[in-house]
Amino acid sequence: MAQKKVALACSVCGSRNYTIAASPNRTVRLEVNKYCKYCGKYTLHRETR
Template sequence: MAVKKVSLACTICGTRNYMIAKKADRTVRLEVKKFCKICGKHTLHKESM
């Protein structure tokens, strides 16, 4: 069985920079501060479908 993946989208510019494995026990969307290559700084990234 393949692992389902979701992407993390930057809240400022909207680009999807990171891919993560989806866990079944996670009920709320993940929010992490990551570096955005487009913005050039650390911004909040939210889990998107």
């Protein structure tokens, strides 16, 4: 069975650059500093559902 995926969206431009596996144990949305190729810098990316 395939895993469910959620996207990580850039908080600056809103583009969804990364996907991760959804975890039922995670109660708060994941926030990670990742590189955004559209902004050209490291920005905060938040989990979308």
